[in-house]
Amino acid sequence: MSSTVELTYQDVAEHNTKKDIYVVIHDKIYDCTQFVDEHPGGEEVLLDCAGQDATEAFEDVGHSDEARETLDKIQVGVLKRQPGDPAPKAAPPTSSGANSGSSDSTGVGIGVYFIILIGGALGYLGFQYMAKQQQAQQAGAA
Numbered sequence: 001m002s003s004t005v006e007l008t009y010q011d012v013a014e015h016n017t018k019k020d021i022y023v024v025i026h027d028k029i030y031d032c033t034q035f036v037d038e039h040p041g042g043e044e045v046l047l048d049c050a051g052q053d054a055t056e057a058f059e060d061v062g063h064s065d066e067a068r069e070t071l072d073k074i075q076v077g078v079l080k081r082q083p084g085d086p087a088p089k090a091a092p093p094t095s096s097g098a099n100s101g102s103s104d105s106t107g108v109g110i111g112v113y114f115i116i117l118i119g120g121a122l123g124y125l126g127f128q129y130m131a132k133q134q135q136a137q138q139a140g141a142a
C-alpha cells in the first residue's frame with residue numbers, strides 16, 4: 001500500500017509516544033503503533049526513534065526483506081522535507097548485540113589509538129630496559 005499523504009517532519013514529531021508512534025525511513029512515514037509490541041528488536045529501539053527519522057537506525061541493523069515487507073503494510077504517507085529538518089538518527093547501541101562493533105563511534109576510535117600508543121610506548125621502554133640489562137651483563141662478563 002503506497003500512500004501519497006504528505007506530512008511534514010513536525011507532523012511526524014507529534015507521534016512520539018508508545019500509543020502513537022510514527023517513524024520516517026527513506027522519506028516514507030510508517031505508523032509502528034500496532035507493531036511496536038511485536039518488533040523482534042524490542043520496543044525500546046522504536047521508542048528511541050519515535051517521531052523521528054529512523055533511516056540510519058533501520059539500515060544499520062541490516063533488516064531482512066521480510067522486515068521491509070512489513071514496512072509496506074504500515075506506511076501512512078511520505079515525508080515533505082523542509083529546510084532545517086533534522087538528519088536521520090543513528091542506531092542507538094543495542095544490548096542484543098546485533099551488528100555490534102561495525103558502527104564504532106569516533107570516541108571508541110580515539111580510545112583504540114590511545115591504547116595502541118600506550119602499548120607502543122611500553123614496548124619501547126621494555127626494549128630499552130632489556131638492552132641496558134644485556135649491556136650491563138656483557139660489561140660484567142668482560
Ligand code: HEM
Pocket residue numbers: 023030032039040041042045046049054057058061062063064065066067068070071091092094096098
Ligand atoms: C518500523 C520499522 C521496523 C520494522 C518493520 C522492523 C522489523 C524488524 C524485524 C521483522 C526484525 C527481525 C529480523 C529481520 O527480519 O530483519 C527486526 C529486528 C531488529 N530490529 Fe527492527 N524494525 C523496524 C525498525 C527498527 C528500528 C528503527 C530499529 C532501531 C535500531 C530496529 C532495531 C532492530 C534490531 C536491533 C533487531 C534485531 C533483533 C535481534 O536479532 O536481536 N528496528 N526488526
